[in-house]
Amino acid sequence: MTTEIHGNPGKTPLYREVAAKIDRMIRQGSYLPGERLPSVRELSRRLQVGINTVSQAYAILEDSRVIETRPQSGHYVRNGHPKAESRSDASRTKPELTVNSVTLGRTHMEIIRSLKDERLIPLGLGSPSVDLLPVAKLNRMLAAQLRRSPSVCVSYAASNGLEPLRAQIAKRSLDYGCTLSPDQIVITSGCVEAVTLALQATCRPGDTVVVESPVYYTFLNSVQWMGLKVLEIPSSAQEGMNLDVLRYAIRQHPIHACLLISNFGNPVGGLMPDQKKRELVRLLSKHEIPLIEDDVYGDLGFGRARPPVFKAHDEKGLVLLCSSFSKTLAPGYRVGWIVPGRFQERVEGLKSLLNIATATPTQLAVAEFLAGGGYDRHLRAARRALQHRMTEVRKCVMRYFPSGTRCTRPEGGYLLWIELPEQADAFRLYEDALREEIGVAPGVLFSTSDSFKNCLRLNCSFWSDRIERAVRTLGRFAAAQTRS
Amino acid sequence: MTTEIHGNPGKTPLYREVAAKIDRMIRQGSYLPGERLPSVRELSRRLQVGINTVSQAYAILEDSRVIETRPQSGHYVRNGHPKAESRSDASRTKPELTVNSVTLGRTHMEIIRSLKDERLIPLGLGSPSVDLLPVAKLNRMLAAQLRRSPSVCVSYAASNGLEPLRAQIAKRSLDYGCTLSPDQIVITSGCVEAVTLALQATCRPGDTVVVESPVYYTFLNSVQWMGLKVLEIPSSAQEGMNLDVLRYAIRQHPIHACLLISNFGNPVGGLMPDQKKRELVRLLSKHEIPLIEDDVYGDLGFGRARPPVFKAHDEKGLVLLCSSFSKTLAPGYRVGWIVPGRFQERVEGLKSLLNIATATPTQLAVAEFLAGGGYDRHLRAARRALQHRMTEVRKCVMRYFPSGTRCTRPEGGYLLWIELPEQADAFRLYEDALREEIGVAPGVLFSTSDSFKNCLRLNCSFWSDRIERAVRTLGRFAAAQTRS
Numbered sequence: 001m002t003t004e005i006h007g008n009p010g011k012t013p014l015y016r017e018v019a020a021k022i023d024r025m026i027r028q029g030s031y032l033p034g035e036r037l038p039s040v041r042e043l044s045r046r047l048q049v050g051i052n053t054v055s056q057a058y059a060i061l062e063d064s065r066v067i068e069t070r071p072q073s074g075h076y077v078r079n080g081h082p083k084a085e086s087r088s089d090a091s092r093t094k095p096e097l098t099v100n101s102v103t104l105g106r107t108h109m110e111i112i113r114s115l116k117d118e119r120l121i122p123l124g125l126g127s128p129s130v131d132l133l134p135v136a137k138l139n140r141m142l143a144a145q146l147r148r149s150p151s152v153c154v155s156y157a158a159s160n161g162l163e164p165l166r167a168q169i170a171k172r173s174l175d176y177g178c179t180l181s182p183d184q185i186v187i188t189s190g191c192v193e194a195v196t197l198a199l200q201a202t203c204r205p206g207d208t209v210v211v212e213s214p215v216y217y218t219f220l221n222s223v224q225w226m227g228l229k230v231l232e233i234p235s236s237a238q239e240g241m242n243l244d245v246l247r248y249a250i251r252q253h254p255i256h257a258c259l260l261i262s263n264f265g266n267p268v269g270g271l272m273p274d275q276k277k278r279e280l281v282r283l284l285s286k287h288e289i290p291l292i293e294d295d296v297y298g299d300l301g302f303g304r305a306r307p308p309v310f311k312a313h314d315e316k317g318l319v320l321l322c323s324s325f326s327k328t329l330a331p332g333y334r335v336g337w338i339v340p341g342r343f344q345e346r347v348e349g350l351k352s353l354l355n356i357a358t359a360t361p362t363q364l365a366v367a368e369f370l371a372g373g374g375y376d377r378h379l380r381a382a383r384r385a386l387q388h389r390m391t392e393v394r395k396c397v398m399r400y401f402p403s404g405t406r407c408t409r410p411e412g413g414y415l416l417w418i419e420l421p422e423q424a425d426a427f428r429l430y431e432d433a434l435r436e437e438i439g440v441a442p443g444v445l446f447s448t449s450d451s452f453k454n455c456l457r458l459n460c461s462f463w464s465d466r467i468e469r470a471v472r473t474l475g476r477f478a479a480a481q482t483r484s
Numbered sequence: 485m486t487t488e489i490h491g492n493p494g495k496t497p498l499y500r501e502v503a504a505k506i507d508r509m510i511r512q513g514s515y516l517p518g519e520r521l522p523s524v525r526e527l528s529r530r531l532q533v534g535i536n537t538v539s540q541a542y543a544i545l546e547d548s549r550v551i552e553t554r555p556q557s558g559h560y561v562r563n564g565h566p567k568a569e570s571r572s573d574a575s576r577t578k579p580e581l582t583v584n585s586v587t588l589g590r591t592h593m594e595i596i597r598s599l600k601d602e603r604l605i606p607l608g609l610g611s612p613s614v615d616l617l618p619v620a621k622l623n624r625m626l627a628a629q630l631r632r633s634p635s636v637c638v639s640y641a642a643s644n645g646l647e648p649l650r651a652q653i654a655k656r657s658l659d660y661g662c663t664l665s666p667d668q669i670v671i672t673s674g675c676v677e678a679v680t681l682a683l684q685a686t687c688r689p690g691d692t693v694v695v696e697s698p699v700y701y702t703f704l705n706s707v708q709w710m711g712l713k714v715l716e717i718p719s720s721a722q723e724g725m726n727l728d729v730l731r732y733a734i735r736q737h738p739i740h741a742c743l744l745i746s747n748f749g750n751p752v753g754g755l756m757p758d759q760k761k762r763e764l765v766r767l768l769s770k771h772e773i774p775l776i777e778d779d780v781y782g783d784l785g786f787g788r789a790r791p792p793v794f795k796a797h798d799e800k801g802l803v804l805l806c807s808s809f810s811k812t813l814a815p816g817y818r819v820g821w822i823v824p825g826r827f828q829e830r831v832e833g834l835k836s837l838l839n840i841a842t843a844t845p846t847q848l849a850v851a852e853f854l855a856g857g858g859y860d861r862h863l864r865a866a867r868r869a870l871q872h873r874m875t876e877v878r879k880c881v882m883r884y885f886p887s888g889t890r891c892t893r894p895e896g897g898y899l900l901w902i903e904l905p906e907q908a909d910a911f912r913l914y915e916d917a918l919r920e921e922i923g924v925a926p927g928v929l930f931s932t933s934d935s936f937k938n939c940l941r942l943n944c945s946f947w948s949d950r951i952e953r954a955v956r957t958l959g960r961f962a963a964a965q966t967r968s
Contacts, residue, residue: 109833116642130635139630139637142845146623151614153623154814158600189673189818193839205689205711221837227689330638332844334673349593353705355677359843360816361626 015056018049022057023066026077032391033409037067037075079302079411097249099208099231100448102224108445111430112217115439121462121470124430124439126266127331128414128461132382137373138330142365149364157360159352161187161337165363168370169337176298177274177312178321178339186338186347189358190331191296191324194338196222197350198292198320199257201343203228207256210249212241214417214446214455216266216294219259231255232447237408237417240265240272243279250287257290263307264297267446267457268417269410271301274308281313288318290343295323296336299379301412302387317342325366327413328379333362386414389463396468397458400475402482414461420454424481429456432477438470498533499540505531505663506541507550510561512665514654521551521559530659532789581733583692583715584932586708592929595914596701599923605946605954608914608923610750611815612898612945616866621857622814626849633848641844643836645671645821649847652854653821660782661758661796662805662823670822670831673842674815675780675808678822680706681834682776682804683741685827687712691740694733696725698901698930698939700750700778703743714932715739721892721901724749724756727764734771741774746805747791748781751930751941752901753894755785758792765797772802774827779807780820783863785896786871801826809850811897812863817846870898873947880952881942884959886966898945904938908965913940916961922954 012020022037038046040054047054058075061067068078115124122129146153160166166182173180188194203209205227211219213232223230231249235241241260249255258280263271272280284291293310301307311321320343324336335358340347351357369375393416397407404421420426430442443452458471496504506527509515521527524542528535542559545551552562599608606613630637644650650666657664672678687693689711695703697716707714715733719725725744733739742764747755756764768775777794785791795805804827808820819842824831835841853859877900881891888905904910914926927936942955 127640130639133638135634135638139634142637143627143630146627150619150623153626153816154617154619155614155816156611157816189839189843192837196838200709218837225684225834225837331840332637332639332641334839334841334843350709353676353702353709354680354838355673355818356815357818359673359818359846361846362843 014049015053016060018043018047018053018057019060021047022061026066032395033077033079034391035077036073037077039074097231097233097245097252099229099253101229102220102448104220104224104448108217109221111442111445112221114434115441117439120434120437120439121466122439123458123462123467123470123474124441125459126441128327128386128459132385132461133328133330134369134373134378135330138333138365138369141368141373142361145361145364145368153361153364155360157187157357157363159186159357160348161185161358162360162363162367164371165335165367166337168367172370175306176295176321177308180339184339184341184344186340186344186351187358187363188322188324188336188338188351189334189355190326191294191322191336192218192222193334193354194322194324194336195219195259195292195294197347197354198290198322198338198340198343199223199226199228199259200350201340201346202257202290202292202320204256208253210246210255210258210289212260212265213449214267214443214452216261217441217445220448223259228256230448232449235260235265235268235270237268237270237410240270240276241280243276243283246280247283250283250289255287255289257292258284259292260294262293262295262298262309264300264410264413264415266297266413266415267441267455269408269413269415271307271411277308277310278313281310281319285314285316285318288316290341291319293319293321295321296327297413298323299328300383300386300414302383303411307412311339311341314341320347328375328382329366329369330362333366334359335362335366383412386412386461390414390416390460392463393458393460393467393471396471397475400472402475402479404482405478414459416458416460418456418458420456420478421482422454424454424478426452426454426456428481429474429477433470433474436470436473438473440474499537500544502527502531502533502537502541503544505658506545507548508663509655509658510550512654512663512667514651514657514663514665515561517561519561520557521561523558527658530790581715581717581729581736583713583737585713586704586932588704588708588932592701593705595926595929596705598918599925601923604918604921604923605950606923607942607946607951607954607958608925609943610925612811612870612943616869616945617812617814618853618857618862619814622817622849622853625852625857626845629845629848629852637845637848639844641671641841641847643670643841644832645669645842646844646847646851648855649819649851650821652851656854659790660779660805661792664823668823668825668828670824670828670835671842671847672806672808672820672822672835673818673839674810674820675778675806676702676706676820677838678806678808678820679703679743679776679778681831681838682774682806682822682824682827683707683710683712683743684834685824685830686741686774686776686804688740692737694730694739694742694773696744696749696752697933698751698927698936700745701925701929704932707743712740716931716933719744719749719752719754721752721754721894724754724760725764727760727767730764731767734767734773739771739773741776742768743776744778746777746779746782746793748784748894748897748899750781750897750899751925751939753892753897753899755791755895761792761794762797765794765803769798769800769802772800774825775803777803777805779805780811781897782807783812784867784870784898786867787895791896795823795825798825804831812859812866813850813853814846817850818843819846819850867896870896870945874898874900874944876947877942877944877951877955880955881959884956886959886963888966889962898943900942900944902940902942904940904962905966906938908938908962910936910938910940912965913958913961917954917958920954920957922957924958
């Protein structure tokens with residue numbers, strides 16, 4: 001499975017074996033980030049090994065940044081250790097690259113539509129639970145704008161958006177590793193529109209776009225609609241898009257754009273190390289390939305620092321940074337934005353042709369919230385809640401799903417990617433679940449190939465006994481499949 | 485017109501036709517069981533028929549157990565029904581037509597951008613004066629929605645839009661000569677987005693679209709962006725698009741869609757007689773050519789009856805009716821809609837890909853305004869004011885412009901189309917005016933040819949001494965050109 005910790009079985013000293021066992025437990029989710037591990041004494045008893053052996057094992061794990069020791073308290077699983085995760089990645093999927101025209105069938109669209117059904121238990125949804133949004137405050141701020149600037153509210157905003165909103169976004173860009181000015185930003189009706197504009201500004205029908213695999217299904221739909229082709233590059237939760245494969249692909253095929261999610265991506269929730277982000281931007285820049293990045297989950301990391309965007313490494317204006325407030329404030333407000341770099345004039349023109357401008361009142365409200373609504377405080381609370389809920393759903397998955405199931409350990413966002421044992425069929429699971437009024441997003445949505453037939457995406461932003469029961473039901477269905 | 489209730493088309497008395505319309509609205513769910521129907525007086529006004537006719541129609545429906553009369557209260561829908569409908573009619577030819585790829589230069593875009601400058605006297609704008617909009621009331625209604633349905637406001641609307649809004653639009657469709665059901669309507673972020681979706685649903689790059697000449701410049705931009713070609717058909721204020729030329733064009737060229745403004749069009753403010761509308765729909769239908777109609781000015785007629793839409797004559801689902809509330813309620817709310825006919829599934833899919841859905845709060849506010857905000861009363865006042873201002877601006881043009889100047893006499897809307905003497909150059913006039921901080925839209929914007937070099941479009945929805953002085957200045961510039 002991995003590295004030093006496991007070593008060579010033949011000659012492994014006992015403490016390494018113990019360390020490997022603990023490590024495995026952590027990977028499997030038996031001990032979750034932040035959770036306390038058994039005391040040295042207890043483990044010594046349970047594993048029937050000496051106290052020194054256990055101490056040495058814990059020391060190795062600490063050195064490897066898998067666990068941490070808290071004085072007077074014990075040993076704890078570290079938050080977000082990259083190794084402490086399952087992988088659905090390039091090391092496994094041997095790349096065989098094909099450029100595909102996207103022709104998604106009716107089933108694909110029907111699955112997507114079905115998941116929006118409000119009667120379903122929302123494990124299949126793409127949007128976060130409303131209880132995590134600052135509903136009352138945001139609506140109050142919108143109401144205040146209506147009173148304060150009545151005529152402005154009913155009038156067209158500029159096509160590139162209201163200046164006060166662009167100014168607030170520019171201010172926050174320091175957190176992403178950028179130093180944007182308001183003039184570089186164009187407001188859109190959500191992030192999906194931003195991505196659509198970016199694709200339209202950079203590609204023409206027949207062009208090839210590189211995406212991650214698995215890939216957010218809306219990207220596949222957009223690409224299909226625009227008559228583009230895709231080339232899927234394997235992506236892992238730890239490392240993001242595999243750069244070696246990307247390099248190989250660029251040599252083999254003409255590539256016209258690269259489209260990916262920057263942080264805590266949909267569906268695998270991964271976080272590419274910043275050094276690799278820089279490398280990816282360099283690689284694409286060298287070949288003059290525009291990079292369209294969707295950073296809609298970037299504000300929802302569980303760690304202390306807000307992860308940077310690819311745009312932070314953009315020297316040539318080739319990165320088009322897209323985002324929105326749909327995951328953190330209000331999906332229904334439809335307020336997103338794009339920093340189109342050298343494609344700015346084209347994006348602004350397209351936006352004004354598409355729908356003239358984004359709605360004015362909701363732009364005003366978001367600007368006001370960013371300026372004085374405690375956005376950061378709100379984010380801290382939302383992240384804490386998300387991390388907690390993610391942990392709970394993961395625990396349930398570990399408890400109720402058949403052995404051999406692996407799942408990601410996202411360091412942000414609210415989407416969990418589950419890999420069932422090879423023989424399982426997630427589409428059948430989706431159908432079984434639907435009959436029980438449980439929504440889940442089956443792996444088939446996330447690729448033009450059938451590489452993820454045994455995978456599922458779960459939305460973990462909801463948490464209740466009902467969710468726990470639903471996960472248990474899913475586990476039961478999965479187990480039934482793997483037994484047969 | 486139709487069936488049992490409707491009888492034999494040839495001999496149908498008017499009250500039966502009216503009964504058939506109401507019956508259809510009820511079948512389609514525009515009026516639900518238990519819901520109150522419009523009063524006899526109101527329906528008489530909306531359908532432009534006598535009070536007796538409506539009373540007789542209601543009597544038939546009551547006899548058929550479709551509705552019931554509650555003393556002192558009005559007429560109400562009883563319970564469900566089956567059944568359907570149909571319709572039809574007439575024809576003439578010859579000129580020289582070219583199919584053009586649209587390649588609008590930088591100047592074109594710069595003119596359009598320049599006209600949005602808020603410092604200019606707004607004779608060049610496309611949107612109506614804010615003082616004609618029910619700003620305070622509409623904003624109050626939005627604020628009330630925020631209080632009443634806080635979670636709904638921040639959540640995604642369905643891709644096809646909120647049901648209460650679609651229901652209100654469906655109810656009003658009687659006024660346009662249609663009997664729409666809420667399910668046939670898709671909400672969009674304004675009418676321009678509706679038209680974009682309609683073009684995308686009906687055409688592929690390289691296809692040819694028939695438009696009026698002169699044509700609303702945004703249509704040319706959209707067509708260019710989508711890689712379509714245009715074929716301009718002469719259009720007059722009195723008669724709309726020339727059907728003989730259209731017939732000839734269809735014989736000469738493969739045509740993939742026809743795009744026009746239904747009523748009080750931009751720029752010539754014309755109104756095609758209903759008989760000709762029917763004829764045009766028939767002609768296109770015969771050749772299976774989709775008709776995209778933009779009816780955004782339809783509610784702003786100065787006459788007593790609201791003019792019907794082309795959709796009213798659509799038998800094959802080939803008409804895509806687009807409109808919005810940007811000219812009558814609030815451009816900044818970005819609430820429009822489309823009735824895509826047989827292209828509905830495709831339009832709904834495209835809308836959800838484009839930006840998932842239209843913003844929720846503004847949809848709720850418009851629905852509320854239509855349901856109980858006195859939209860009709862508001863429209864009556866707005867039309868009166870527009871007619872007055874239009875008359876004043878026309879008077880000024882007549883007084884101050886050089887002899888040989890001609891201008892349209894629109895029966896609705898607020899756009900005046902001025903034809904200067906042959907030798908005048910409206911682009912030079914635009915430039916002269918800009919230096920005096922006066923905006924005017926020069927004819928060059930409205931065609932791919934140079935047929936309208938000596939024409940201007942003026943927005944008459946603003947009226948003040950300042951406007952009068954501006955028109956006088958324009959007249960002076962025009963006179964100087966025609967003297968030289």
